[in-house]
Amino acid sequence: MICSLCKTNPLRYGTLCGACTLDTLAHIRRLPRMWSGLEAWLTPGVRGSAQYGGRVRQVEAPLPLDTEVLTLRAAGGIVGVLEDWRDAVRDSRGLPEWERIGSLAHRVGTAAGYLAAQIHFIALWEQGPQLGREMRQLVERVERVVQPDEAEEKGQPSILGYCTAVDLSGVICGSQIVLDMGRPVQCGWCQCPYPPDTWLQLRRLQPAPSPTDTTGELAAA
Ligand SMILES: [Zn+2]
Numbered sequence: 001m002i003c004s005l006c007k008t009n010p011l012r013y014g015t016l017c018g019a020c021t022l023d024t025l026a027h028i029r030r031l032p033r034m035w036s037g038l039e040a041w042l043t044p045g046v047r048g049s050a051q052y053g054g055r056v057r058q059v060e061a062p063l064p065l066d067t068e069v070l071t072l073r074a075a076g077g078i079v080g081v082l083e084d085w086r087d088a089v090r091d092s093r094g095l096p097e098w099e100r101i102g103s104l105a106h107r108v109g110t111a112a113g114y115l116a117a118q119i120h121f122i123a124l125w126e127q128g129p130q131l132g133r134e135m136r137q138l139v140e141r142v143e144r145v146v147q148p149d150e151a152e153e154k155g156q157p158s159i160l161g162y163c164t165a166v167d168l169s170g171v172i173c174g175s176q177i178v179l180d181m182g183r184p185v186q187c188g189w190c191q192c193p194y195p196p197d198t199w200l201q202l203r204r205l206q207p208a209p210s211p212t213d214t215t216g217e218l219a220a221a
């Protein structure tokens with residue numbers, strides 16, 4: 001028998017090999033932190049008074065940065081997948097029901113905590129490989145959002161970053177800057193130009209995956 005998740009390691013018992021069990025546990029434990037970290041990508045941020053690019057126009061409202069972030073953060077995203085698996089584990093063990101109550105942040109934490117505590121059961125469970133696969137997919141989806149370089153390698157449109165132009169009220173534009181080698185790069189929303197010699201700095205000014213880093217970066221700019 002070969003582990004059906006990694007399709008590499010032999011299985012002595014159970015349904016997940018040792019390496020996949022540890023990976024799955026690590027993914028489950030990372031997800032609540034990743035869920036919180038996505039907040040930095042949900043709002044462009046309103047701190048800092050950095051002017052950028054010279055030509056800055058009034059922006060009425062900051063735009064959501066990425067619908068994938070919204071999807072992952074919504075009730076059916078990371079939270080929903082974790083809770084569905086928690087319920088599946090619970091059902092198959094005949095344990096009492098859990099209510100889906102409290103804030104989404106609370107629900108992500110409790111569902112992930114429950115699954116992490118059940119990892120020994122999961123490693124023996126016939127649905128373990130599918131659970132492991134879905135946890136890995138969730139982590140990869142979050143990583144694709146916070147690491148645009150990876151998406152570029154996979155041939156998706158090149159996103160230089162998010163517009164760092166600040167309007168008069170101090171709100172950062174935050175629109176996606178798409179790299180098109182055929183014409184001068186410019187923010188499609190506020191028209192702020194991004195000539196090639198500004199790209200490195202733009203990359204440096206992007207919100208960090210962790211919300212604690214974001215304000216420091218922007219404030220220092
Ligand atoms: Zn494996």
Ligand SMILES: [Zn+2]
Pocket residue numbers: 163164165173174175187188189190191192
């Ligand atoms: Zn802009």
